[in-house]
Amino acid sequence: MKGENAASPTRDEPAQRTAPNGDLAAAALTADEFALFAQVGRMRRAYAGEVLFRRGDLGTTMYVVSKGAVELDFGDDLIAKRLGPNEFFGELGLLIGDHARSADATVPVDGMLIELRAEEFQRLVDREPGLVSYFLRRAIMRVVLNEQGLIRRLRRRNHDLQSALDSLRATAAQLNQTEALIRTDELTGLFNRRGLAKHLQDRHRNGSTHGLGLLLIDCDRFKAVNDDHGHLAGDRVLQAVAHILRSVAGNGDIACRLGGDEFALLVKADSRDDVMRYADFIVSTAHGLLQMPHTTPLICTLSLGACLVAPDTQWNDWYAHADAALYRAKRLGGNRVEWQDDALAATA
Incomplete structure (x- = not known):
């Protein structure tokens, strides 16, 4: 083979032997x-x-x-x-x-x-x-x-890694969406009890329960709306209450539907006057909607119980104070706000 042109293979040149995978x-x-x-x-x-x-x-x-x-x-x-x-x-x-x-x-x-x-x-x-x-x-x-x-x-591995990352992102987005749905009231779009509980846990963990007020809101004679006008009318009333709470809630405030026709609003407040400004606005807004002409109820009058949140206590303590005030408002005929503090609780 000496002197042969390597670019022009002869019969002595080998056929290419490839691996089983053709490489x-x-x-x-x-x-x-x-x-x-x-x-x-x-x-x-x-x-x-x-x-x-x-x-x-x-x-x-x-x-x-x-x-x-x-x-x-x-x-x-x-x-x-x-x-x-x-x-x-x-x-x-x-x-x-x-x-x-x-x-x-x-x-x-x-x-x-x-x-x-x-x-x-x-x-x-x-x-x-x-x-x-x-x-x-x-x-x-x-x-x-x-x-x-x-x-x-390497390209295939990068593609596989990118596909895995995309899948993880999609799964995370789905989990976040599912978690949001689990914590949200379907009818009103407000937090439900589970969402409120998670928010309170986060606040306790961060030590940010100072300077808060709690309002419990209940629709007066809501059962009559359902009985006289049907559940769709009742749903619209609940959605109207949610709109009011959403409009008054500021950054960091939490509006929640606890269940039925009972709502809660957790607001930033340092004094009774701060809390009562929210409460008075909610009652007056509902009263204004009632004055509008309508064939079916747009909203009910509202009863509210209000209190300040003691940072060294738990949700059950806050709820008990506000609920006592709410019960008093309902007993006095509704369409009003009642306040509850430690002094009143001691004489109750």
Whole structure:
């Protein structure tokens, strides 16, 4: 083959041997190449468990498997390769010199290897330049194919990671939406009891229960609205109350439908006057809506119980104070606000 043009393969040039997955990077030496490499290179024994080199090691030696096998582990979840007889590896260390190895090379079973260093490879070039030229072309092809395969795997992994992140974001959004629905009253859009309880837990955890007032709101004669005009009319009344509470609630205030026709409003307040301004606005707004002409009720008159929140107490204590005031307002005929504090509670 001496003097042949490597770009024009002859009948002695090997057919490409591919791995089971069709990867040309697993090309082996032809019989002629192997014979020549065996003549020039150094034959050595390889023992099971032997480490030929580690990833990152600098190397200048190329290897050919004569007998047995060698395993290449590229790490980082990349597919490992098992090389058998006539297959070669480490050629970049030979061609480039002090090339950082890209894999761990280990020997799984006893075998034989051919080692070629720069001086041996130069003798190959001198003896069979055409054959060596063809070998180099295949070796370069193998490097290119390996790099392309790595790029494809990395792109696929990035795509899989992006898909996983998108799925996690979608799941988180669904969970947030579900959590919001669980804490929200479906009819009015206000917090329900569960939402209020979570808000109170957060406030207690953050130590932010100072400077608060509580209003409990109840619709007067709401049962009569349902009985006389139907539940759709009753629903519209409840939604009207929710609109009033939503309009008066400021940043950090919490409006809630506790259930039925009972509502709660937790507001920022440092004094009784602060709380009563909210309460008076709610009662007067409901009264104003009642003056509007309508065939079915737009709203009911409202009874309110009000109190300041003691920061060292719990929701049940606040509720008991405001509920006592609400009961008094209902007993006095409704359409009014009643106040409850510790002094009144002591005389009740």
